[in-house]
Amino acid sequence: xxxxxxxxxxxxxxxxxxxxxxxxxxxxxxxxxxxxxxxxxxxxxxxxxxxxxxxxxxxxxxxxxxxxxxxxxxxxxxxxxxxxxxxxxxxxxxxxxxxxxxxxxxxxxxxxxxx
Amino acid sequence: xxxxxxxxxxxxxxxxxxxxxxxxxxxxxxxxxxxxxxxxxxxxxxxxxxxxxxxxxxxxxxxxxxxxxxxxxxxxxxxxxxxxxxxxxxxxxxxxxxxxxxxxxxxxxxxxxxxxx
Numbered sequence: 001x002x003x004x005x006x007x008x009x010x011x012x013x014x015x016x017x018x019x020x021x022x023x024x025x026x027x028x029x030x031x032x033x034x035x036x037x038x039x040x041x042x043x044x045x046x047x048x049x050x051x052x053x054x055x056x057x058x059x060x061x062x063x064x065x066x067x068x069x070x071x072x073x074x075x076x077x078x079x080x081x082x083x084x085x086x087x088x089x090x091x092x093x094x095x096x097x098x099x100x101x102x103x104x105x106x107x108x109x110x111x112x113x114x115x
Numbered sequence: 116x117x118x119x120x121x122x123x124x125x126x127x128x129x130x131x132x133x134x135x136x137x138x139x140x141x142x143x144x145x146x147x148x149x150x151x152x153x154x155x156x157x158x159x160x161x162x163x164x165x166x167x168x169x170x171x172x173x174x175x176x177x178x179x180x181x182x183x184x185x186x187x188x189x190x191x192x193x194x195x196x197x198x199x200x201x202x203x204x205x206x207x208x209x210x211x212x213x214x215x216x217x218x219x220x221x222x223x224x225x226x227x228x229x230x231x232x
Contacts, residue, residue: 004157035220037223042225043204043225043226043228044206044223044224044225044226045158045206045208045223046223047220047221047222047223050220091157091158093157102148102150102160102163102171103158103160103221105157105158105159106157107155107156107157108155108156108157
């Protein structure tokens with residue numbers, strides 16, 4: 001069975017600190033996709049990144065970076081120089097490789113950034 | 116930028132009443148998903164459509180929940196009768212490609228927050 005674990009329930013940092021959100025997944029599939037979504041207080045889930053299991057290259061997008069390590073089944077997310085606007089719940093999710101399959105979400109990590 | 120629309124944003128109802136939620140996916144998106152998110156948890160799939168057909172409703176409590184996507188565009192999720200345990204956020208998502216193709220990103224609407232009293 002597929003499972004996503006986000007062990008950090010809540011993280012609090014001060015603005016400009018770097019913060020890493022952990023994600024560990026379980027799947028028997030050899031091919032799969034991993035995702036990160038952001039859920040601000042308004043409630044909608046905002047797509048951040050999709051990564052397939054073939055591609056273990058780390059990715060950077062502005063202040064965001066992702067570290068995918070297949071050997072440890074982890075897909076961690078780092079925010080550099082955090083800002084108050086980064087305060088939200090962040091979800092890691094897993095899906096089968098083919099389209100039309102539901103996302104399996106972790107329980108989320110609540111990030112609070114104070115000024 | 117195209118978005119998934121949902122209404123209402125908030126709904127308060129008493130138990131045993133009927134409620135309905137509406138979702139309009141991004142234009143052209145073949146696949147539509149309804150997820151339920153209980154406070155403090157990640158979303159969980161309730162039902163999935165490809166065009167007007169149900170692909171997966173294995174987690175839908177069919178004794179009280181129903182969903183339809185009659186013309187393969189917008190969709191309605193209904194609960195009758197509502198129970199206290201149904202209080203949650205109901206999220207709709209859509210994706211462009213059809214089942215069987217290479218996976219695609221699901222884009223989510225703002226959700227409907229349901230409170231059952």
